[in-house]
Amino acid sequence: MTQQNGRLGGPVCRPRRPTRQIRVGDVTIGGDAPVRVQSMTTTITGNVEATLAQIRELATAGAELVRVTVNDEAAADALPRLIAESNVPLVADVHYDHKLALASLEAGIAKLRINPGNIGKKEHVREVAAAAADKGVPIRIGVNKGSLHRRYEQLAELDPAGALVQSALDEIETLAGVGFTDVAVSLKSSDPREVVEACRRFAARSDVPQHLGVTEAGTLLAGTSRSVAAMSVLLSEGIGDTVRISLADDPVHEVTAAFHMLQALGLREGFARVVACPTCGRVEVDVVALATRVEELAKDLPPDRVISVMGCIVNGPGEAKAADLGIAAGRTKVAIYRKGVLHRNIPKDELEAVLLEEIERLR
Numbered sequence: 001m002t003q004q005n006g007r008l009g010g011p012v013c014r015p016r017r018p019t020r021q022i023r024v025g026d027v028t029i030g031g032d033a034p035v036r037v038q039s040m041t042t043t044i045t046g047n048v049e050a051t052l053a054q055i056r057e058l059a060t061a062g063a064e065l066v067r068v069t070v071n072d073e074a075a076a077d078a079l080p081r082l083i084a085e086s087n088v089p090l091v092a093d094v095h096y097d098h099k100l101a102l103a104s105l106e107a108g109i110a111k112l113r114i115n116p117g118n119i120g121k122k123e124h125v126r127e128v129a130a131a132a133a134d135k136g137v138p139i140r141i142g143v144n145k146g147s148l149h150r151r152y153e154q155l156a157e158l159d160p161a162g163a164l165v166q167s168a169l170d171e172i173e174t175l176a177g178v179g180f181t182d183v184a185v186s187l188k189s190s191d192p193r194e195v196v197e198a199c200r201r202f203a204a205r206s207d208v209p210q211h212l213g214v215t216e217a218g219t220l221l222a223g224t225s226r227s228v229a230a231m232s233v234l235l236s237e238g239i240g241d242t243v244r245i246s247l248a249d250d251p252v253h254e255v256t257a258a259f260h261m262l263q264a265l266g267l268r269e270g271f272a273r274v275v276a277c278p279t280c281g282r283v284e285v286d287v288v289a290l291a292t293r294v295e296e297l298a299k300d301l302p303p304d305r306v307i308s309v310m311g312c313i314v315n316g317p318g319e320a321k322a323a324d325l326g327i328a329a330g331r332t333k334v335a336i337y338r339k340g341v342l343h344r345n346i347p348k349d350e351l352e353a354v355l356l357e358e359i360e361r362l363r
Ligand code: SF4
Pocket: 277, 278, 279, 280, 281, 282, 283, 284, 310, 311, 312, 313, 314, 315, 316
């Protein structure tokens, strides 16, 4: 794979659409920056210890930006400590109350996510934009089908994607009208096809960087599948500057899934690749448990490493050829391959110790 502008390019994806670049703390978004991975905390923001613990977990998993809801005064009061102790830039998610947006800026937040339409009066939007400009803080305009202003209702019935695009363009204009252009947008719907359509149409009309997401995507499997379906179409067309896979689950999964998606498309380096057979009636070992354990042990390996886990010896030698480390279970023994060559046969009860040793060799 070739490295282009800090990201891996491959035949799957068209070159990235040129977008203007914004800076969120020390993280750049858009332009020649790699596609960034975001997530959002699920804790009560005012619970500083729980929120900090989750921010750290997300950052350790690879999240480059973490959003927290700032929905009340307790959340705003928690921000100074969260910001001081977070190791990634934080984004404040604010609805309705412009004072909470102002308090977030005062606390030193790195980015605001607002929907100017629900901030209300123009002077409130102007006040927030002026304070953000003063601090050099960008704003993401988060357009969401579920909270579109009623002026787009009719259009949304005829052309749902068009309503998202129009709302985003109008919001950008509102901020531009008060002299603020340091923006990103997101156009979200729970229907992946609407997200694809809206993001494509927006990309044809604006160079504002786009944050991609399917909102209320669902639980772990359904949500990941629906998000990846929409985002991989867009990313392969060069559209998308940041991503969030929204899941009704532990947000750490959002980050892991996002990196797997970006790595599969050749857009980011992610994890060492663990290939595991789907198992069948021939299986001689608990492949799910074994592959999960191998993933755990391999998560800090260089991303170009490949490990194959096969439930029996039928496909073991073949898969092992393309892997740095191959594991194929037999009835009483397990065959260990190194770069396609049978290295040793070990008794099953020695597998854990041998895995530790073999994976360590791949560092
Ligand atoms: S490797 Fe063996 S156990 Fe796994 S799917 Fe193939 S035949 Fe079945």
